[in-house]
Amino acid sequence: WIAPLGPNVNGFEEDLAKYSGISHCAALSSGTAAIHLALILLGIKNGDEVIASTFTFSATINPIIYQGAKPILIESESETWNMSPDYLERSIEDRIRQGTRPKAIIAVHLYGMPAKMTEIMEIANYYDIPIIEDAAEGLGAAYKGRKLGAFGDVGIYSFNGNKIITTSGGGALLSNKENYVSEARFLATQARDNAPHYEHSQIGYNYRMSNISAGIGRGQMQVLDKWVEIRRSIYATYFTALNSLPINFVEEPEDIFFSNRWLTTILFESNEKRDEIRHSLESLNIESRALWKPMHLQPIFKHFPYYGNKLSEQLFEVGLCLPSGSNLSEQEQELIIKTIKSSF
Ligand SMILES: *Cc1c(COP(=O)(O)O)cnc(C)c1O
Numbered sequence: 001w002i003a004p005l006g007p008n009v010n011g012f013e014e015d016l017a018k019y020s021g022i023s024h025c026a027a028l029s030s031g032t033a034a035i036h037l038a039l040i041l042l043g044i045k046n047g048d049e050v051i052a053s054t055f056t057f058s059a060t061i062n063p064i065i066y067q068g069a070k071p072i073l074i075e076s077e078s079e080t081w082n083m084s085p086d087y088l089e090r091s092i093e094d095r096i097r098q099g100t101r102p103k104a105i106i107a108v109h110l111y112g113m114p115a116k117m118t119e120i121m122e123i124a125n126y127y128d129i130p131i132i133e134d135a136a137e138g139l140g141a142a143y144k145g146r147k148l149g150a151f152g153d154v155g156i157y158s159f160n161g162n163k164i165i166t167t168s169g170g171g172a173l174l175s176n177k178e179n180y181v182s183e184a185r186f187l188a189t190q191a192r193d194n195a196p197h198y199e200h201s202q203i204g205y206n207y208r209m210s211n212i213s214a215g216i217g218r219g220q221m222q223v224l225d226k227w228v229e230i231r232r233s234i235y236a237t238y239f240t241a242l243n244s245l246p247i248n249f250v251e252e253p254e255d256i257f258f259s260n261r262w263l264t265t266i267l268f269e270s271n272e273k274r275d276e277i278r279h280s281l282e283s284l285n286i287e288s289r290a291l292w293k294p295m296h297l298q299p300i301f302k303h304f305p306y307y308g309n310k311l312s313e314q315l316f317e318v319g320l321c322l323p324s325g326s327n328l329s330e331q332e333q334e335l336i337i338k339t340i341k342s343s344f
Pocket of ligand 1: 029030031032033056057059060108134136137157158159160170171
């Protein structure tokens with residue numbers, strides 16, 4: 001079973017589908033590949049417009065460009081830091097006014113915090129635009145009791161090395177529509193037609209997950225809920241220790257939001273303070289990092305239309321991701337907290 005496909009791939013797909021409450025799953029080589037295939041399934045092609053969150057990792061946007069389509073970048077709201085339903089609606093109206101109807105929406109659940117899916121889906125349904133849910137950072141998180149990834153027409157996960165569970169590298173595409181997932185499997189294995197020889201009538205990709213990676217994934221599924229619990233308790237410890245300082249947290253706005261707390265992220269009052277603390281952690285060999293730089297500020301994407309009030313620019317200026325790994329020890333977290341506190 002060193003062979004590319006095998007029983008672990010099928011098993012991992014079943015595990016993921018069952019865990020997430022989504023009927024069908026294709027295990028793939030990366031989350032990026034999953035987003036790319038999702039766009040192909042939804043018929044996105046040259047010149048189409050695709051709406052997406054601006055506050056995200058570039059892997060959300062790159063596949064839009066692979067398809068020759070045009071990203072329309074939407075600002076976040078301040079409660080969850082995810083796609084603002086208000087700017088989403090304004091952007092759709094404005095694009096329609098300009099004579100182009102967006103073909104898909106990619107909604108991201110950043111840092112494992114659920115986006116306001118009820119509002120986003122209401123708008124998407126009203127304008128009849130399909131949703132791809134980028135739950136790369138949101139595996140194990142839930143909204144209104146349903147796992148993230150289960151809301152869109154297509155949901156995607158990532159199992160890259162830095163995500164909440166990992167297969168060293170990998171991703172998955174999930175949908176309740178069987179034809180989407182079977183088409184994804186077909187495209188991900190070089191679009192080989194049903195024939196005794198190699199016959200191709202479409203362009204294919206080499207995007208399947210290997211059986212070895214899927215075996216690691218099956219093992220990881222057994223600890224996923226435990227790791228969500230650990231990460232939530234890491235967040236709670238940071239919150240309790242630091243909340244009385246001039247530091248802001250992104251809290252779950254209501255109890256219908258259940259974050260996996262993939263990373264604990266905090267906001268300082270200034271860029272200078274953020275950098276000062278990042279440097280003092282670094283001097284102790286503790287890695288921390290700025291939040292994602294919004295896509296509308298990225299040299300490669302900045303000429304694309306953007307709708308918003310620049311909230312994510314502010315978050316990028318003053319925000320910091322703290323060490324949040326599932327294997328962070330109590331003593332390590334104490335040292336991080338002590339280092340932050342001592343600079344106030
Ligand atoms: C990691 C990530 C991806 C891409 O997943 P890969 O498996 O690394 O290709 C996409 N979107 C977001 C928001 C991510 O964090």
